Amino acid sequence: xxxxxxxxxxxxxxxxxxxxxxxxxxxxxxxxxxxxxxxxxxxxxxxxxxxxxxxxxxxxxxxxxxxxxxxxxxxxxxxxxxxxxxxxxxxxxxxxxxxxxxxxxxxxxxxxxxxxxxxxxxxxxxxxxxxxxxxxxxxxxxxxxxxxxxxxxxxxxxxxxxxxxxxxxxxxxxxxxxxxxxxxxxxxxxxxxxxxxxxxxxxxxxxxxxxxxxxxxxxxxxxxxxxxxxxxxxxxxxxxxxxxxxxxxxxxxxxxxxxxxxxxxxxxxxxxxxxxxxxxxxxxxxxxxxxxxxx
Amino acid sequence: xxxxxxxxxxxxxxxxxxxxxxxxxxxxxxxxxxxxxxxxxxxxxxxxxxxxxxxxxxxxxxxxxxxxxxxxxxxxxxxxxxxxxxxxxxxxxxxxxxxxxxxxxxxxxxxxxxxxxxxxxxxxxxxxxxxxxxxxxxxxxxxxxxxxxxxxxxxxxxxxxxxxxxxxxxxxxxxxxxxxxxxxxxxxxxxxxxxxxxxxxxxxxxxxxxxxxxxxxxxxxxxxxxxxxxxxxxxxx
Numbered sequence: 238x239x240x241x242x243x244x245x246x247x248x249x250x251x252x253x254x255x256x257x258x259x260x261x262x263x264x265x266x267x268x269x270x271x272x273x274x275x276x277x278x279x280x281x282x283x284x285x286x287x288x289x290x291x292x293x294x295x296x297x298x299x300x301x302x303x304x305x306x307x308x309x310x311x312x313x314x315x316x317x318x319x320x321x322x323x324x325x326x327x328x329x330x331x332x333x334x335x336x337x338x339x340x341x342x343x344x345x346x347x348x349x350x351x352x353x354x355x356x357x358x359x360x361x362x363x364x365x366x367x368x369x370x371x372x373x374x375x376x377x378x379x380x381x382x383x384x385x386x387x388x389x390x391x392x393x394x395x396x397x398x399x400x401x402x403x404x405x406x407x408x409x410x411x412x413x414x415x416x417x418x419x420x421x422x423x424x425x426x427x428x429x430x431x432x433x434x435x436x437x438x439x440x441x442x443x444x445x446x447x448x449x450x451x452x453x454x455x456x457x458x459x460x461x462x463x464x465x466x467x468x469x470x471x472x473x474x475x476x477x478x479x480x481x482x483x484x485x486x487x488x489x490x491x492x493x494x495x496x497x498x499x500x501x502x503x504x505x506x507x508x509x510x511x512x513x514x515x516x517x518x519x520x521x522x523x524x525x526x527x528x529x530x531x532x
Numbered sequence: 533x534x535x536x537x538x539x540x541x542x543x544x545x546x547x548x549x550x551x552x553x554x555x556x557x558x559x560x561x562x563x564x565x566x567x568x569x570x571x572x573x574x575x576x577x578x579x580x581x582x583x584x585x586x587x588x589x590x591x592x593x594x595x596x597x598x599x600x601x602x603x604x605x606x607x608x609x610x611x612x613x614x615x616x617x618x619x620x621x622x623x624x625x626x627x628x629x630x631x632x633x634x635x636x637x638x639x640x641x642x643x644x645x646x647x648x649x650x651x652x653x654x655x656x657x658x659x660x661x662x663x664x665x666x667x668x669x670x671x672x673x674x675x676x677x678x679x680x681x682x683x684x685x686x687x688x689x690x691x692x693x694x695x696x697x698x699x700x701x702x703x704x705x706x707x708x709x710x711x712x713x714x715x716x717x718x719x720x721x722x723x724x725x726x727x728x729x730x731x732x733x734x735x736x737x738x739x740x741x742x743x744x745x746x747x748x749x750x751x752x753x754x755x756x757x758x759x760x761x762x763x764x765x766x767x768x769x
Contacts, residue, residue, distance in 0.1 A: 418686070
């Protein structure tokens with residue numbers, strides 16, 4: 238019982254990170270058709286933002302905020318310098334552009350900061366635990382879950398209830414028509430990138446708080462899982478990305494917790510095998526996008 | 533300034549394909565100008581180039597006497613142009629009201645946008661009845677009304693209407709054409725693209741016929757109605 242509760246907390250907390258990353262990928266994809274391979278590097282940059290601001294003596298809460306801000310700024314900068322010029326290009330060309338951007342950033346991180354992990358030391362009091370019915374629950378995973386749900390709810394509110402969100406939903410369906418109404422597309426696209434950067438920054442905060450270090454590949458592995466989530470959820474489907482992010486987080490934690498040790502090297506293979514099976518069953522994803530035929 | 537729109541030598545290309553070649557077109561102020569021709573004659577390319585959504589490879593577009601060649605769509609909307617595009621292209625995942633609100637947001641004045649939305653709902657009562665419904669659930673005719681209402685939200689003086697009657701039941705076509713005449717009577721200049729030439733010539737003050745991307749005839753509807761060029765233009769595709 239305790240183990241199940243603990244593992245459930247772990248699953249939701251990991252799934253929350255995947256869900257935020259997948260949602261960021263899906264927002265950008267749904268509007269400009271870009272599968273942003275550099276999303277992981279935006280997250281990594283957020284992690285370095287935390288590391289550097291702690292190194293410069295900022296208090297922890299300020300450092301985390303600066304890290305989130307750094308990810309937003311990086312997302313906007315990549316949109317402006319790399320992706321805006323490629324707007325409307327074929328999805329494969331956009332994907333290759335994002336590969337290039339990703340490689341450049343990784344090299345900059347390696348040569349500019351360090352190829353090795355750099356430590357992020359947050360106050361010891363943050364790594365506490367508490368007891369529920371005999372189970373020991375970490376404070377960080379609990380806060381992670383609250384932050385992830387808060388972010389997802391906030392983003393849903395922005396998309397459903399604000400003028401900008403309305404424009405983004407319209408842009409996801411028909412960006413050209415939105416421009417024909419006189420709405421400035423560049424602004425809508427920039428907001429989409431900023432929101433995806435915001436989510437990547439929050440994911441970076443949760444990730445570094447749990448792991449205590451940053452390295453040039455930090456964002457790569459969770460974003461790889463988030464990519465799988467966007468495909469499993471239905472490419473371009475925001476709800477699908479979130480749902481599949483949680484599904485993959487849960488699968489990972491469950492396989493880690495309950496598989497016999499002899500099978501643990503095959504953990505990723507088992508998770509991916511299940512994803513493939515799900516896609517054979519539902520080729521358009523768990524919750525297909527309304528206009529899945531685009532690009 | 534007695535023209536709403538003046539196009540000279542318009543070339544639009546898609547890669548190696550030339551969609552229009554040297555199109556000249558003048559739309560008088562306050563009238564209906566019909567742009568006719570068969571499928572693929574270059575009508576929609578012309579309209580989309582005017583709206584700023586296609587790169588202009590050659591020629592000039594001036595709107596209310598101002599050169600707007602190559603301007604971005606938002607500048608063209610601010611110059612007083614709106615479009616009801618081919619296929620209507622309403623935002624199907626947004627409600628009827630959201631479609632109008634979004635179009636009104638370019639006014640930058642919420643009070644004026646709300647006022648104009650109220651006037652649209654007065655003009656098209658069915659949109660008021662369905663305001664909370666998703667636009668994708670409307671019938672084709674209702675979607676066409678929404679596309680026109682959405683275009684009118686920015687308060688245009690020149691309205692581009694691309695195939696407004698396509699796929700609609702005959703009664704609904706009559707309604708749409710009645711709306712076109714109302715708008716003309718209110719002083720809005722209209723460029724009307726239609727495959728249904730007979731219908732378009734009934735409401736038009738002036739007509740231009742395209743075939744294979746070039747103008748083959750232009751003039752008064754009465755003179756064009758029996759013109760062999762009109763027949764030929766439709767057979768050319």
